[in-house]
Amino acid sequence: MATPSAPEKSVSPIVVAGQLTLRTIRGRNGPFTVGRLATHLGVFEVKDPELEQYPEGKYDGQFIIRYIFPRSYPVGGGMRFEIRASLDGMTLEGIDKLSRDEARSFATQDVDPLDEELGAQPAAMPAKPAKASRPAKPAPVQASADPLVDTTPFGVDAPTPASAAASGSAEDGDAALFGLLWPLRESVRLDSTIDRRTFRAQIARLGELGYTLDYKTQEWSRQAELQPA
Template identity: 80%
Template sequence: MAATPAPARSVLPIVVPGQLTLRTIRGKNGPFTVGRLTTPIGEFAVKDAELEQYPEGKYDGEFVIRYIFAKSYPVAGGARFEVRANLDGMTLNGIEKLSRDEARSFATQEVDPLEEELGAQPAATPAKPARTSKPAKPAPVQASADPLVDTTPFGVDAPTPTMASATGSTEDGDAALFGILWPLGESVKLDSTIDRRTLRAQIARLGELGYTHHYKAQEWSRQAELEAA
Protein backbone atom coordinates (compact mmCIF):
# COMPACT_ATOMS: atom_id res chain seq x y z
CA MET A 1 0.00 0.00 0.00
CA ALA A 2 1.39 3.40 -0.97
CA ALA A 3 2.20 5.81 1.84
CA THR A 4 -0.28 8.65 2.32
CA PRO A 5 1.52 12.00 1.87
CA ALA A 6 -0.78 13.92 4.24
CA PRO A 7 -2.11 12.81 7.65
CA ALA A 8 -5.70 11.63 7.85
CA ARG A 9 -7.99 14.30 9.29
CA SER A 10 -11.51 14.57 10.60
CA VAL A 11 -14.06 15.78 8.05
CA LEU A 12 -15.74 18.70 9.82
CA PRO A 13 -14.99 20.90 12.85
CA ILE A 14 -16.73 19.71 16.02
CA VAL A 15 -17.39 21.45 19.34
CA VAL A 16 -16.70 19.44 22.48
CA PRO A 17 -16.42 20.18 26.20
CA GLY A 18 -13.12 19.32 27.79
CA GLN A 19 -10.07 20.31 29.73
CA LEU A 20 -6.91 21.74 28.19
CA THR A 21 -3.76 21.16 30.21
CA LEU A 22 -0.82 23.39 29.26
CA ARG A 23 2.79 22.84 30.24
CA THR A 24 5.56 25.40 29.75
CA ILE A 25 8.99 23.93 29.01
CA ARG A 26 12.28 25.77 28.64
CA GLY A 27 14.21 24.84 25.51
CA LYS A 28 17.22 26.16 23.63
CA ASN A 29 14.94 28.63 21.81
CA GLY A 30 13.40 29.81 25.08
CA PRO A 31 10.16 28.68 26.75
CA PHE A 32 7.57 26.86 24.66
CA THR A 33 4.10 25.53 25.39
CA VAL A 34 2.64 22.08 24.79
CA GLY A 35 -0.90 21.01 25.58
CA ARG A 36 -3.07 17.99 26.19
CA LEU A 37 -6.81 18.16 25.49
CA THR A 38 -9.04 15.69 27.32
CA THR A 39 -12.57 15.35 25.88
CA PRO A 40 -15.41 12.80 25.81
CA ILE A 41 -14.22 11.67 22.35
CA GLY A 42 -10.60 11.13 23.36
CA GLU A 43 -7.35 12.70 24.52
CA PHE A 44 -5.18 14.65 22.08
CA ALA A 45 -1.88 16.50 22.03
CA VAL A 46 -2.27 20.18 21.10
CA LYS A 47 0.65 22.31 19.93
CA ASP A 48 -1.08 25.24 18.20
CA ALA A 49 0.86 28.52 18.13
CA GLU A 50 -2.13 30.26 19.78
CA LEU A 51 -1.30 28.46 23.04
CA GLU A 52 2.09 30.22 23.32
CA GLN A 53 0.22 33.15 24.92
CA TYR A 54 -1.36 31.18 27.76
CA PRO A 55 0.32 30.48 31.12
CA GLU A 56 0.76 26.95 32.38
CA GLY A 57 -2.34 25.43 33.97
CA LYS A 58 -5.59 23.50 33.45
CA TYR A 59 -8.37 25.22 31.50
CA ASP A 60 -11.98 24.02 31.44
CA GLY A 61 -14.18 25.03 28.53
CA GLU A 62 -15.51 24.20 25.08
CA PHE A 63 -13.19 23.58 22.16
CA VAL A 64 -13.69 23.71 18.41
CA ILE A 65 -11.57 20.94 16.87
CA ARG A 66 -10.74 21.72 13.24
CA TYR A 67 -9.12 18.38 12.53
CA ILE A 68 -7.42 15.41 14.17
CA PHE A 69 -4.29 13.81 12.78
CA ALA A 70 -1.53 11.37 13.65
CA LYS A 71 1.97 12.76 14.08
CA SER A 72 5.34 11.15 14.63
CA TYR A 73 8.59 12.98 15.30
CA PRO A 74 12.14 11.94 16.22
CA VAL A 75 13.38 12.02 19.79
CA ALA A 76 16.63 10.86 21.32
CA GLY A 77 16.98 7.16 20.70
CA GLY A 78 13.90 6.72 18.52
CA ALA A 79 10.59 8.30 17.57
CA ARG A 80 7.37 9.31 19.30
CA PHE A 81 3.87 8.89 17.95
CA GLU A 82 0.86 10.93 19.10
CA VAL A 83 -2.62 11.92 18.00
CA ARG A 84 -2.96 15.69 17.72
CA ALA A 85 -5.93 18.02 17.55
CA ASN A 86 -5.81 21.34 15.74
CA LEU A 87 -8.13 23.92 17.32
CA ASP A 88 -10.30 26.42 15.47
CA GLY A 89 -11.39 28.25 18.61
CA MET A 90 -12.18 27.79 22.28
CA THR A 91 -14.22 29.28 25.12
CA LEU A 92 -12.44 29.02 28.47
CA ASN A 93 -14.29 29.12 31.79
CA GLY A 94 -11.62 28.74 34.45
CA ILE A 95 -8.00 27.90 35.22
CA GLU A 96 -6.28 25.79 37.88
CA LYS A 97 -2.62 25.33 38.66
CA LEU A 98 -0.89 22.10 37.71
CA SER A 99 0.08 19.70 40.44
CA ARG A 100 3.62 18.31 40.46
CA ASP A 101 2.38 14.95 39.18
CA GLU A 102 0.40 16.60 36.38
CA ALA A 103 3.46 18.58 35.30
CA ARG A 104 5.56 15.40 35.31
CA SER A 105 2.96 13.56 33.23
CA PHE A 106 4.21 15.36 30.13
CA ALA A 107 7.01 13.74 28.17
CA THR A 108 10.50 14.65 29.35
CA GLN A 109 11.72 14.89 25.76
CA GLU A 110 9.08 17.20 24.30
CA VAL A 111 10.17 18.76 21.01
CA ASP A 112 9.77 22.51 20.60
CA PRO A 113 7.07 23.06 17.90
CA LEU A 114 9.31 25.77 16.46
CA GLU A 115 11.99 23.18 15.73
CA GLU A 116 9.39 21.00 14.01
CA GLU A 117 8.37 23.89 11.79
CA LEU A 118 11.95 24.90 10.98
CA GLY A 119 12.88 21.28 10.31
CA ALA A 120 10.11 21.06 7.72
CA GLN A 121 11.58 23.91 5.69
CA PRO A 122 13.90 22.97 2.79
CA ALA A 123 17.54 23.91 3.19
CA ALA A 124 18.63 26.92 1.16
CA THR A 125 21.11 26.36 -1.65
CA PRO A 126 24.42 28.04 -0.71
CA ALA A 127 25.39 30.87 -3.03
CA LYS A 128 28.76 30.80 -4.78
CA PRO A 129 31.15 33.41 -3.36
CA ALA A 130 31.96 36.31 -5.67
CA ARG A 131 35.55 36.70 -6.87
CA THR A 132 37.24 39.64 -5.20
CA SER A 133 40.81 40.85 -4.94
CA LYS A 134 40.54 40.87 -1.14
CA PRO A 135 38.92 38.32 1.16
CA ALA A 136 35.32 39.33 1.80
CA LYS A 137 34.31 39.93 5.38
CA PRO A 138 31.44 37.72 6.55
CA ALA A 139 28.18 39.63 6.84
CA PRO A 140 26.69 39.77 10.33
CA VAL A 141 23.57 37.72 10.99
CA GLN A 142 20.54 40.01 10.99
CA ALA A 143 16.83 39.37 11.34
CA SER A 144 14.50 40.60 8.62
CA ALA A 145 12.81 43.96 9.20
CA ASP A 146 9.57 42.35 8.08
CA PRO A 147 8.03 40.61 11.15
CA LEU A 148 6.35 38.05 8.89
CA VAL A 149 9.65 36.87 7.37
CA ASP A 150 12.02 34.79 9.51
CA THR A 151 15.57 34.98 8.16
CA THR A 152 17.34 33.82 11.31
CA PRO A 153 19.39 30.68 10.53
CA PHE A 154 18.44 27.51 12.38
CA GLY A 155 20.47 27.15 15.56
CA VAL A 156 20.93 30.91 15.98
CA ASP A 157 18.80 32.51 18.67
CA ALA A 158 16.49 35.21 17.36
CA PRO A 159 17.23 38.70 18.72
CA THR A 160 14.96 39.92 21.45
CA PRO A 161 12.78 42.95 20.70
CA THR A 162 15.26 45.07 22.68
CA MET A 163 18.21 43.80 20.61
CA ALA A 164 16.28 44.22 17.37
CA SER A 165 15.67 47.88 18.11
CA ALA A 166 19.22 48.61 19.29
CA THR A 167 20.26 50.10 15.93
CA GLY A 168 17.28 52.49 15.84
CA SER A 169 14.64 53.84 18.14
CA THR A 170 12.59 51.54 20.35
CA GLU A 171 9.46 52.77 18.60
CA ASP A 172 10.90 51.82 15.20
CA GLY A 173 11.75 48.36 16.51
CA ASP A 174 8.27 47.87 17.95
CA ALA A 175 6.64 49.09 14.74
CA ALA A 176 8.64 46.53 12.75
CA LEU A 177 7.86 43.76 15.25
CA PHE A 178 4.09 44.33 15.48
CA GLY A 179 3.43 45.41 11.89
CA ILE A 180 -0.21 46.29 11.29
CA LEU A 181 -0.93 46.05 15.05
CA TRP A 182 1.23 49.12 15.66
CA PRO A 183 0.59 51.50 17.33
CA LEU A 184 -0.75 49.29 20.10
CA GLY A 185 -4.05 50.12 21.76
CA GLU A 186 -5.21 49.45 25.30
CA SER A 187 -6.17 45.95 24.14
CA VAL A 188 -4.25 43.83 21.64
CA LYS A 189 -5.22 40.56 19.98
CA LEU A 190 -2.25 38.81 18.39
CA ASP A 191 -2.44 36.96 15.09
CA SER A 192 -1.29 33.40 15.83
CA THR A 193 -1.06 32.56 12.10
CA ILE A 194 2.24 34.45 11.75
CA ASP A 195 5.48 32.53 12.17
CA ARG A 196 5.95 31.19 15.67
CA ARG A 197 9.30 32.90 16.32
CA THR A 198 7.81 36.35 15.64
CA LEU A 199 4.76 35.52 17.76
CA ARG A 200 7.02 34.66 20.69
CA ALA A 201 8.90 37.94 20.28
CA GLN A 202 5.59 39.83 20.29
CA ILE A 203 4.48 38.02 23.45
CA ALA A 204 7.74 38.83 25.23
CA ARG A 205 7.57 42.47 24.18
CA LEU A 206 3.97 42.88 25.36
CA GLY A 207 5.05 41.66 28.79
CA GLU A 208 7.84 44.25 28.82
CA LEU A 209 5.33 46.95 27.90
CA GLY A 210 3.09 46.09 30.84
CA TYR A 211 0.38 44.11 29.04
CA THR A 212 -1.35 41.13 30.65
CA HIS A 213 -2.99 38.26 28.79
CA HIS A 214 -6.61 37.47 29.74
CA TYR A 215 -7.51 33.93 28.82
CA LYS A 216 -11.29 34.51 28.79
CA ALA A 217 -11.15 37.46 26.41
CA GLN A 218 -8.16 35.86 24.61
CA GLU A 219 -6.43 39.21 24.26
CA TRP A 220 -3.78 41.37 25.91
CA SER A 221 -4.66 44.42 27.97
CA ARG A 222 -2.82 47.11 29.93
CA GLN A 223 -5.28 46.80 32.80
CA ALA A 224 -5.26 43.70 34.97
CA GLU A 225 -8.67 42.03 34.97
CA LEU A 226 -10.00 40.46 38.15
CA GLU A 227 -11.05 36.88 37.48
CA ALA A 228 -14.36 35.65 38.81
CA ALA A 229 -13.98 33.36 41.76
Protein backbone atom coordinates in the same frame (compact mmCIF):
# COMPACT_ATOMS: atom_id res chain seq x y z
CA MET B 1 12.80 15.04 11.63
CA ALA B 2 9.18 14.23 12.38
CA THR B 3 7.51 11.80 10.05
CA PRO B 4 5.17 13.87 7.86
CA SER B 5 1.54 12.99 8.07
CA ALA B 6 -1.15 14.93 6.25
CA PRO B 7 -4.07 15.67 8.58
CA GLU B 8 -7.47 14.37 7.61
CA LYS B 9 -9.82 17.36 7.61
CA SER B 10 -13.44 16.78 8.51
CA VAL B 11 -16.34 18.29 6.59
CA SER B 12 -16.97 20.72 9.43
CA PRO B 13 -15.24 21.44 12.74
CA ILE B 14 -16.41 19.62 15.86
CA VAL B 15 -17.30 21.54 19.02
CA VAL B 16 -16.64 19.62 22.24
CA ALA B 17 -16.43 20.32 25.95
CA GLY B 18 -13.16 19.37 27.56
CA GLN B 19 -10.13 20.31 29.61
CA LEU B 20 -6.95 21.69 28.10
CA THR B 21 -3.80 21.14 30.16
CA LEU B 22 -0.87 23.41 29.27
CA ARG B 23 2.74 22.80 30.26
CA THR B 24 5.65 25.19 29.78
CA ILE B 25 8.94 23.50 28.87
CA ARG B 26 12.33 25.15 28.54
CA GLY B 27 14.21 24.31 25.36
CA ARG B 28 17.15 25.63 23.38
CA ASN B 29 14.93 28.38 21.89
CA GLY B 30 13.64 29.37 25.31
CA PRO B 31 10.34 28.36 26.93
CA PHE B 32 7.62 26.82 24.76
CA THR B 33 4.11 25.58 25.48
CA VAL B 34 2.53 22.22 24.74
CA GLY B 35 -1.02 21.14 25.51
CA ARG B 36 -3.14 18.07 26.07
CA LEU B 37 -6.87 18.16 25.40
CA ALA B 38 -9.11 15.65 27.20
CA THR B 39 -12.61 15.21 25.71
CA HIS B 40 -15.24 12.49 25.41
CA LEU B 41 -13.72 11.73 21.99
CA GLY B 42 -10.33 10.94 23.52
CA VAL B 43 -7.14 12.64 24.68
CA PHE B 44 -5.15 14.60 22.10
CA GLU B 45 -1.86 16.50 22.06
CA VAL B 46 -2.19 20.15 21.02
CA LYS B 47 0.72 22.30 19.82
CA ASP B 48 -1.04 25.20 18.12
CA PRO B 49 0.86 28.53 18.15
CA GLU B 50 -2.02 30.23 19.98
CA LEU B 51 -1.18 28.28 23.14
CA GLU B 52 2.17 30.10 23.46
CA GLN B 53 0.48 33.08 25.11
CA TYR B 54 -1.32 31.18 27.88
CA PRO B 55 0.25 30.46 31.28
CA GLU B 56 0.69 26.91 32.48
CA GLY B 57 -2.42 25.34 33.99
CA LYS B 58 -5.67 23.42 33.39
CA TYR B 59 -8.41 25.18 31.44
CA ASP B 60 -12.03 24.02 31.21
CA GLY B 61 -14.04 25.15 28.23
CA GLN B 62 -15.49 24.54 24.78
CA PHE B 63 -13.08 23.66 21.98
CA ILE B 64 -13.51 23.70 18.21
CA ILE B 65 -11.48 20.84 16.74
CA ARG B 66 -10.55 21.47 13.12
CA TYR B 67 -8.96 18.08 12.51
CA ILE B 68 -7.23 15.18 14.24
CA PHE B 69 -4.08 13.51 12.89
CA PRO B 70 -1.23 11.17 13.92
CA ARG B 71 2.31 12.48 14.36
CA SER B 72 5.68 10.87 15.11
CA TYR B 73 9.11 12.34 15.78
CA PRO B 74 12.46 11.23 17.24
CA VAL B 75 13.01 11.70 20.97
CA GLY B 76 16.25 10.60 22.60
CA GLY B 77 17.15 7.21 21.17
CA GLY B 78 13.69 6.30 19.91
CA MET B 79 10.48 7.60 18.39
CA ARG B 80 7.44 9.18 19.98
CA PHE B 81 3.97 8.68 18.51
CA GLU B 82 0.98 10.82 19.39
CA ILE B 83 -2.47 11.83 18.17
CA ARG B 84 -2.82 15.57 17.76
CA ALA B 85 -5.80 17.88 17.52
CA SER B 86 -5.66 21.19 15.67
CA LEU B 87 -7.98 23.80 17.14
CA ASP B 88 -10.06 26.34 15.26
CA GLY B 89 -10.99 28.27 18.38
CA MET B 90 -11.90 27.86 22.03
CA THR B 91 -13.88 29.44 24.84
CA LEU B 92 -12.16 29.06 28.21
CA GLU B 93 -14.17 29.15 31.44
CA GLY B 94 -11.70 28.59 34.30
CA ILE B 95 -8.12 27.74 35.19
CA ASP B 96 -6.51 25.55 37.87
CA LYS B 97 -2.88 24.94 38.73
CA LEU B 98 -1.10 21.77 37.66
CA SER B 99 -0.29 19.19 40.28
CA ARG B 100 3.25 17.80 40.40
CA ASP B 101 2.10 14.52 38.85
CA GLU B 102 0.24 16.34 36.06
CA ALA B 103 3.32 18.39 35.24
CA ARG B 104 5.49 15.25 35.18
CA SER B 105 3.07 13.54 32.79
CA PHE B 106 4.44 15.73 30.00
CA ALA B 107 7.68 14.65 28.35
CA THR B 108 10.46 17.09 29.28
CA GLN B 109 12.22 15.97 26.08
CA ASP B 110 9.30 17.15 23.99
CA VAL B 111 10.31 18.73 20.69
CA ASP B 112 9.86 22.48 20.45
CA PRO B 113 7.11 23.11 17.86
CA LEU B 114 9.32 25.84 16.41
CA ASP B 115 12.07 23.32 15.62
CA GLU B 116 9.45 20.96 14.24
CA GLU B 117 8.09 23.61 11.88
CA LEU B 118 11.60 24.47 10.71
CA GLY B 119 12.41 20.79 10.15
CA ALA B 120 15.30 20.90 12.60
CA GLN B 121 17.56 17.84 12.69
CA PRO B 122 19.51 16.65 15.75
CA ALA B 123 23.02 18.05 15.81
CA ALA B 124 25.51 15.67 14.17
CA MET B 125 28.86 14.77 15.69
CA PRO B 126 31.57 16.98 14.16
CA ALA B 127 34.00 15.21 11.86
CA LYS B 128 37.69 15.15 12.81
CA PRO B 129 39.47 17.94 10.89
CA ALA B 130 42.25 16.73 8.61
CA LYS B 131 44.27 19.92 8.82
CA ALA B 132 43.83 23.28 10.42
CA SER B 133 42.88 25.94 7.91
CA ARG B 134 42.13 29.60 8.04
CA PRO B 135 38.43 30.06 8.70
CA ALA B 136 36.48 31.83 6.02
CA LYS B 137 34.96 35.15 6.93
CA PRO B 138 31.23 34.64 7.43
CA ALA B 139 28.95 36.54 5.10
CA PRO B 140 26.79 39.17 6.81
CA VAL B 141 23.19 38.15 7.45
CA GLN B 142 20.77 40.41 5.64
CA ALA B 143 17.64 41.28 7.59
CA SER B 144 14.28 40.90 5.88
CA ALA B 145 12.28 44.06 5.28
CA ASP B 146 9.13 42.18 6.29
CA PRO B 147 8.99 41.76 10.12
CA LEU B 148 6.71 38.72 9.76
CA VAL B 149 9.20 36.77 7.63
CA ASP B 150 11.68 34.77 9.71
CA THR B 151 15.12 34.93 8.08
CA THR B 152 17.12 33.90 11.15
CA PRO B 153 19.59 31.14 10.19
CA PHE B 154 19.09 27.78 11.91
CA GLY B 155 21.09 27.55 15.11
CA VAL B 156 21.16 31.34 15.61
CA ASP B 157 18.97 32.74 18.35
CA ALA B 158 16.44 35.30 17.22
CA PRO B 159 17.20 38.84 18.45
CA THR B 160 15.10 40.04 21.34
CA PRO B 161 12.88 43.07 20.80
CA ALA B 162 15.34 45.13 22.87
CA SER B 163 18.35 44.19 20.74
CA ALA B 164 16.37 44.53 17.54
CA ALA B 165 15.65 48.13 18.45
CA ALA B 166 19.25 48.89 19.47
CA SER B 167 20.11 50.33 16.06
CA GLY B 168 17.15 52.70 16.26
CA SER B 169 14.52 53.81 18.75
CA ALA B 170 12.48 51.39 20.84
CA GLU B 171 9.40 52.66 19.06
CA ASP B 172 10.89 51.76 15.67
CA GLY B 173 11.68 48.27 16.95
CA ASP B 174 8.15 47.81 18.30
CA ALA B 175 6.63 49.10 15.07
CA ALA B 176 8.63 46.51 13.10
CA LEU B 177 7.75 43.73 15.54
CA PHE B 178 4.00 44.33 15.73
CA GLY B 179 3.41 45.43 12.14
CA LEU B 180 -0.26 46.22 11.51
CA LEU B 181 -0.99 46.09 15.27
CA TRP B 182 1.19 49.16 15.82
CA PRO B 183 0.55 51.56 17.49
CA LEU B 184 -0.75 49.31 20.24
CA ARG B 185 -4.11 50.08 21.79
CA GLU B 186 -5.18 49.53 25.39
CA SER B 187 -6.39 46.05 24.37
CA VAL B 188 -4.60 43.91 21.79
CA ARG B 189 -5.52 40.58 20.19
CA LEU B 190 -2.52 38.86 18.65
CA ASP B 191 -2.62 37.00 15.35
CA SER B 192 -1.37 33.46 15.97
CA THR B 193 -1.20 32.71 12.23
CA ILE B 194 2.08 34.61 11.86
CA ASP B 195 5.35 32.70 12.22
CA ARG B 196 5.83 31.25 15.68
CA ARG B 197 9.17 32.98 16.41
CA THR B 198 7.66 36.44 15.81
CA PHE B 199 4.57 35.47 17.79
CA ARG B 200 6.74 34.56 20.80
CA ALA B 201 8.64 37.84 20.51
CA GLN B 202 5.35 39.78 20.50
CA ILE B 203 4.18 37.95 23.63
CA ALA B 204 7.45 38.70 25.45
CA ARG B 205 7.36 42.36 24.43
CA LEU B 206 3.76 42.83 25.56
CA GLY B 207 4.79 41.58 29.00
CA GLU B 208 7.64 44.10 29.06
CA LEU B 209 5.21 46.89 28.13
CA GLY B 210 2.89 46.07 31.03
CA TYR B 211 0.21 44.06 29.22
CA THR B 212 -1.43 40.97 30.69
CA LEU B 213 -3.57 38.32 29.01
CA ASP B 214 -7.22 37.78 29.86
CA TYR B 215 -7.62 34.13 28.87
CA LYS B 216 -11.42 34.46 28.67
CA THR B 217 -11.45 37.30 26.13
CA GLN B 218 -8.09 36.16 24.66
CA GLU B 219 -6.94 39.78 24.61
CA TRP B 220 -3.92 41.52 26.09
CA SER B 221 -4.73 44.64 28.13
CA ARG B 222 -2.47 47.34 29.51
CA GLN B 223 -2.49 47.46 33.28
CA ALA B 224 -3.33 50.82 34.84
CA GLU B 225 -0.32 52.44 36.48
CA LEU B 226 -0.56 53.01 40.21
CA GLN B 227 -1.01 56.67 41.08
CA PRO B 228 1.20 58.11 43.83
CA ALA B 229 -0.66 58.69 47.10
